[in-house]
Amino acid sequence: MPYSVYILASKRNGTLYTGVTNDLGRRVDEHRNGRGSDFVRRYGVVRLVWAEAYDDVVEAIAAEKRIKRWHRRWKLELIEKSNPDWQDLSSQLH
Template sequence: MPYYTYILTSHRNGTLYIGVTNNISRRLDEHRTATTPGFTKRYGIKRLVYVETYDDVRLAIAREKTFKRWPRAWKLSLIEDQNPQWLDLFETINS
């Protein structure tokens, strides 16, 4: 079973959200439809801009924790390196 560590944003250089899940399609749908109250709903965070896949949930969780400890500039640089136009990767995940 794959596990995913991902970064969402409200817009380019906007508020970031880092998460981990075993069902990326379901989780993104929850964020995009704002069905669950919380941080992403409050700040309109819906755009998937970065994702990594793991076979081991422990590695995915460790990476999430690492990202959360990084300075914001490092996170922005990671996104810029992999997705310089800050495209919403939602369609690539669901195709």
């Protein structure tokens, strides 16, 4: 089963949220419907702007923790390397 580390944003260069899940489509839907984290609900962080798949849950969790410790600038560079227009990538999930 693949696991995903993902970054949500409220808007371009807006508030960011990093998470890990075993079902990215379901998790993004949960965030959008207010069933995700309180932080996401409070700040409207529902645009999927980056994701990376892992086969091993331990590796996925380690990657999530590593990214959460990064400086904001590094996260912005990670997003812009693969998604320079900050498009919502969730439409590619379904």
